[in-house]
Amino acid sequence: MVEKAGNEPTGKRTTSERRSEREMVITRTFDAPARLVFQAWTTPGLFKQWWVPKSSGATLLSCEQDVRVGGSYRLEFAHPQGGAPMAFFGRYLEVVRDARLVWTNEESADGAVTTVTFEDQGGQTLLVMRELYPSKEALDIAIEGMDEAMPETFEQLDDFLLAMAAGAPGR
Amino acid sequence: MAQYSQSRFDASFGALSDPTRRGVLEQLMRADASISDLAERFHMTLTGMSKHIGVLEQAQLVATQKVGRVRTCSLGSRRLEEEAAWLENYRRLWAERFDALDTVLEDLKRKEKRDGRKSGQ
Numbered sequence: 001m002v003e004k005a006g007n008e009p010t011g012k013r014t015t016s017e018r019r020s021e022r023e024m025v026i027t028r029t030f031d032a033p034a035r036l037v038f039q040a041w042t043t044p045g046l047f048k049q050w051w052v053p054k055s056s057g058a059t060l061l062s063c064e065q066d067v068r069v070g071g072s073y074r075l076e077f078a079h080p081q082g083g084a085p086m087a088f089f090g091r092y093l094e095v096v097r098d099a100r101l102v103w104t105n106e107e108s109a110d111g112a113v114t115t116v117t118f119e120d121q122g123g124q125t126l127l128v129m130r131e132l133y134p135s136k137e138a139l140d141i142a143i144e145g146m147d148e149a150m151p152e153t154f155e156q157l158d159d160f161l162l163a164m165a166a167g168a169p170g171r
Numbered sequence: 172m173a174q175y176s177q178s179r180f181d182a183s184f185g186a187l188s189d190p191t192r193r194g195v196l197e198q199l200m201r202a203d204a205s206i207s208d209l210a211e212r213f214h215m216t217l218t219g220m221s222k223h224i225g226v227l228e229q230a231q232l233v234a235t236q237k238v239g240r241v242r243t244c245s246l247g248s249r250r251l252e253e254e255a256a257w258l259e260n261y262r263r264l265w266a267e268r269f270d271a272l273d274t275v276l277e278d279l280k281r282k283e284k285r286d287g288r289k290s291g292q
Contacts, residue, residue: 013266014262014265014266014269015262016258016261016262016265018258024261026262026265028265028266028269030269030272030273030276031273031276032276032277032279032280036276036279036280036283037272037276039279040272040275040276040279046275046279049271049274049275050268050269050271050272050274050275051268051271053264053267053268053271054267054271055267127269129265136200136201137200137201140200
């Protein structure tokens with residue numbers, strides 16, 4: 001049983017870095033082949049199970065992914081505070097099965113272009129995600145906005161992980 | 172301690188209450204600048220801009236360094252702390268997602284093992 005009280009186990013740590021004025025880079029290693037990580041990223045039924053942070057309180061209302069070059073995606077969320085659903089959408093610019101995805105984020109005029117690479121390392125996968133913003137200001141605003149949208153506490157995450165660890169496979 | 176942070180809070184709050192000073196911070200987020208650059212950009216006298224910079228400096232929102240005759244302004248430690256906090260939240264968002272993805276992957280691996288990997292996949 002893995003202890004998840006704030007510290008992630010070594011080797012599974014998510015790192016993030018502001019690589020340049022307009023680029024964020026996130027890395028993470030998964031204990032599964034790239035084929036499965038890619039599948040979990042590109043299959044709506046699976047994607048829904050992990051994309052929405054429990055601590056955000058948001059729920060994913062719908063998720064459409066037409067994963068091919070030029071295909072579009074659309075995610076709609078309901079926020080616990082109510083109001084109109086929030087939509088995130090864009091197009092896939094590059095799709096290389098089990099290896100690489102590039103998509104646009106078109107819900108705002110200053111959205112990033114996101115590139116994710118899945119590198120198979122003998123049964124494990126090194127995932128590198130880059131978000132390239134059109135300008136430094138666009139990235140500053142995105143980071144600031146996200147900060148406001150995220151609650152400070154992550155207690156819900158612990159509950160979630162405990163519940164998931166307790167079973168319920170094939171949810 | 173509490174009093175110290177209260178005064179620090181007041182200083183920040185006062186510093187940020189002025190639109191020119193907010194503009195200066197935005198400008199410094201893009202690049203360092205000298206006081207005369209800033210004075211020109213905001214159509215002010217050097218003395219006027221120096222006063223604004225003094226207020227921002229007191230709140231640790233701006234740091235200045237004098238090289239020769241030029242005083243260069245950059246973001247202060249306070250501003251950088253805030254930026255670091257944003258980055259940490261960003262990392263946490265992804266860490267949270269990826270921890271949930273681990274669970275999905277464990278399920279997938281279990282299913283493959285149970286069903287045997289389909290050929291052609």
